[in-house]
Amino acid sequence: MNEEAVSAAIDAALAGHTTINLEIYYWWCTALMIAIHAGFLAYEMGASRSKNALASGVKNILAFAFMIPTFFAFGWWIYLAGYNWPFGADGIDLMAWDFEGGAGGVPWSDAMGPNLQDQATGVFWAAFTLFACTTASIYSGAVIERIKLSAFIITAVFLGSVVWILGASWGWHPTGWMVVEWGFRDVAAAGVVHTIAGFFALGILIPLGPRIGKYNADGSANDLRGHNMPLTITGLMLIILGFFGFLGACLIYDPVGQWVNIYGIPSNLSSFVFNTLMGMAGGIIGAYFLTRDPFWMMSGALGGIFSVASGLDLFYPPLAFLLGFIGGMLIPVAARFIEKLGIDDAVGAVAVHGVCGVWGVLAVGIFCAGYPGVGDNPAISFIGQAKGAAVMAALGFVPALILGYLLRILGLLRVRNEVEILGLDPAEIPSQGYPEFAVWEEAADPVQVSRGRGRDSGRGEPPRRDREPQRREPRRELPPQRNRPADGDLPPPRTRPVDGDLPPRRPRPGNDDLPPQLPPRRPS
Amino acid sequence: MNSSPVETMEGAGAFFTFAHQPGTVQGIFWVMCGVLAFVVVSSIIHEIRVGAKVARRRDRR
Numbered sequence: 001m002n003e004e005a006v007s008a009a010i011d012a013a014l015a016g017h018t019t020i021n022l023e024i025y026y027w028w029c030t031a032l033m034i035a036i037h038a039g040f041l042a043y044e045m046g047a048s049r050s051k052n053a054l055a056s057g058v059k060n061i062l063a064f065a066f067m068i069p070t071f072f073a074f075g076w077w078i079y080l081a082g083y084n085w086p087f088g089a090d091g092i093d094l095m096a097w098d099f100e101g102g103a104g105g106v107p108w109s110d111a112m113g114p115n116l117q118d119q120a121t122g123v124f125w126a127a128f129t130l131f132a133c134t135t136a137s138i139y140s141g142a143v144i145e146r147i148k149l150s151a152f153i154i155t156a157v158f159l160g161s162v163v164w165i166l167g168a169s170w171g172w173h174p175t176g177w178m179v180v181e182w183g184f185r186d187v188a189a190a191g192v193v194h195t196i197a198g199f200f201a202l203g204i205l206i207p208l209g210p211r212i213g214k215y216n217a218d219g220s221a222n223d224l225r226g227h228n229m230p231l232t233i234t235g236l237m238l239i240i241l242g243f244f245g246f247l248g249a250c251l252i253y254d255p256v257g258q259w260v261n262i263y264g265i266p267s268n269l270s271s272f273v274f275n276t277l278m279g280m281a282g283g284i285i286g287a288y289f290l291t292r293d294p295f296w297m298m299s300g301a302l303g304g305i306f307s308v309a310s311g312l313d314l315f316y317p318p319l320a321f322l323l324g325f326i327g328g329m330l331i332p333v334a335a336r337f338i339e340k341l342g343i344d345d346a347v348g349a350v351a352v353h354g355v356c357g358v359w360g361v362l363a364v365g366i367f368c369a370g371y372p373g374v375g376d377n378p379a380i381s382f383i384g385q386a387k388g389a390a391v392m393a394a395l396g397f398v399p400a401l402i403l404g405y406l407l408r409i410l411g412l413l414r415v416r417n418e419v420e421i422l423g424l425d426p427a428e429i430p431s432q433g434y435p436e437f438a439v440w441e442e443a444a445d446p447v448q449v450s451r452g453r454g455r456d457s458g459r460g461e462p463p464r465r466d467r468e469p470q471r472r473e474p475r476r477e478l479p480p481q482r483n484r485p486a487d488g489d490l491p492p493p494r495t496r497p498v499d500g501d502l503p504p505r506r507p508r509p510g511n512d513d514l515p516p517q518l519p520p521r522r523p524s
Numbered sequence: 525m526n527s528s529p530v531e532t533m534e535g536a537g538a539f540f541t542f543a544h545q546p547g548t549v550q551g552i553f554w555v556m557c558g559v560l561a562f563v564v565v566s567s568i569i570h571e572i573r574v575g576a577k578v579a580r581r582r583d584r585r
Binding site: 066073107148153154418427428 | 546549550553556557560564567568570571574575578579582
């Protein structure tokens with residue numbers, strides 16, 4: 001065999017390995033991303049009160065399940081075809097989709113199914129599908145305990161398979177119009193995933209309204225604590241694990257040449273992992289510094305990662321730590337501000353994802369301005385990043401607000417007050433999360449929730465009264481309180497169920513029913 | 525055509541071949557979309573019924 005033949009054989013073998021390694025890489029990134037959903041599942045169930053724990057879980061599981069077929073149906077096509085929409089050659093053109101480029105994403109195309117000739121589309125589609133599922137899960141936590149399951153499915157599909165992926169096509173695509181026009185840079189999706197999902201949640205929360213008992217008559221807010229903080233914190237740690245798969249899938253794998261990021265700019269995993277860990281550590285410490293609360297500390301870990309995500313391959317690691325530190329401190333401040341506006345974000349999703357996502361996009365504009373783009377694309381600039389952050393926030397917020405009000409007008413957005421007070425689990429879920437412990441309806445009484453379990457967390461000016469929940473029960477209809485302590489801040493005494501409510505006692509066996517006793521041991 | 529391993533299409537059984545015809549593939553796709561829509565609508569109806577039931581029970585009390 002001559003030298004050329006040997007060289008050709010080596011090249012062919014290498015190409016085969018490259019393709020297979022690419023598949024393997026994205027396969028495991030996708031698998032790791034499922035940990036995000038395990039984490040969100042635990043997180044949201046723990047953050048719910050026990051009467052709503054399973055309903056929150058069902059919501060999360062179904063979001064995952066609906067996202068996959070709908071992203072197959074139209075999400076992937078939107079990404080491939082929508083990078084220039086709605087801008088045509090002569091201005092706004094609603095038909096400015098790239099139908100030719102999107103042909104590979106049509107659900108019945110050759111690429112969208114088993115095909116030995118195509119070893120890339122499936123794994124890329126899978127990674128993007130899990131990104132879409134992540135956006136839906138981000139939004140999911142904000143609306144727990146009062147949104148209708150069907151409304152959640154509709155809004156989650158709209159976010160994950162339409163809105164988010166359109167934003168990705170604009171700003172997370174080598175030829176997206178924001179990249180080409182503004183030099184927008186968001187390498188690990190702080191803007192296109194987290195900002196969009198966080199502001200989408202905000203857009204739904206406004207028409208959805210707060211949970212019953214969240215706000216008192218004087219406008220002060222109560223802290224409706226979840227029933228299982230350890231589960232919540234463990235879930236947050238699982239989300240962080242899954243994000244290593246997420247961030248890894250933001251790179252284009254090439255085991256032979258140079259790895260590149262989504263924009264085609266050389267990059268590598270080493271730079272990603274430096275800044276991911278440093279940003280995460282900064283976020284935890286920043287939130288700890290401000291709150292000392294483990295819930296916010298773990299949220300700060302996520303916020304720290306998102307704070308550095310846009311420039312994950314560019315920052316000096318100690319700078320990433322500082323950016324994460326600022327992000328971790330921003331979260332509780334932003335969450336408190338949102339609460340004072342009368343918006344009940346049950347898990348702080350708007351603060352963690354929306355605010356830290358914006359901060360991450362802007363941080364690249366501040367600290368990486370001037371870094372060149374690919375080809376004729378503009379370099380990174382603060383103005384370009386600021387405009388990009390504004391577009392992402394608006395893209396999440398405005399469609400969500402419209403859809404939310406539409407569903408509300410149709411009466412499809414929120415469960416009835418009676419169901420919310422009783423709890424979604426006893427009303428809608430055929431199984432019980434904690435069958436050994438009865439969920440008493442009295443425990444869900446808004447007055448008891450407000451005065452007994454709640455803690456006035458309002459500091460400074462009370463939230464605006466014009467955002468008070470519209471669906472709240474009028475106070476005159478509330479049952480009279482018995483045995484109320486003189487001091488309203490004290491929790492009311494536990495109501496003991498009357499004997500009639502107790503389960504029947506087990507009959508004690510009589511002597512005749514006892515099993516026969518063993519004979520006494522004989523002394524040896 | 526949404527191919528399955530394309531090399532194996534030759535000599536495949538009649539049902540397999542039918543199931544992978546372009547029209548059939550599109551039909552299956554729309555059936556999937558129909559199932560998704562049906563489940564969402566049934567969920568809406570279920571929630572309305574559950575809400576009404578809980579409200580009635582509360583009114584009786």
